[in-house]
Amino acid sequence: MGTPAIAGWFRAEPEPALLGSRCTTCSTIAFPKAKSFCGNPACDGTEFEELALSNRGTVWSYTDAQYQPPPPYIPASDPYVPFALAAVELPEGLTVLGQLAAGYGVRDVRVGSPVELVVEPVYTDEEGERTIWRWKPVTEGASG
Ligand SMILES: [Zn+2]
Secondary structure, X not given: OOEEOXXXXXXXXXXXXXXXXXXXXXXXXXXOOOOOOOOOOOOOOOOEEEEEOOOEEEEEEEEEEOOOOOOOOOOOOOOOOOEEEEEEXXXXXXXXXXXXOOOOOHHHOOOOOEEEEEEEEEEEEOOEEEEEEEEEEOOOOOOO
């Protein structure tokens, strides 16, 4: 398994998970991690602990990215290949954007459908393979 393209935002093992933060004062959860102030306007907490977020969520919105997004988007291919982007709502109440897993497109998801977090290679540089999180449609146990 390669190295995260964005250090500290997610882990690949023991199971893929996004790494958020929890305020030690009011327990507000944030992703990306809160660093210096709490996302809760009523809280003046300044200390946070790392928290692995749920690796499953439901699709809240999705889109086909037909044009290359601006930086800090990392192009995975040249020329640009359109990909599907999903906003996924986690049980923690956060919504996290991510590409759909390799091989999946907007036809594989709909609003409210379950997805799980996977970590996939995005590009390779002189340090080796770099990885990013993606959302993979959950199809097991599908009925009608
Ligand atoms: Zn707080």
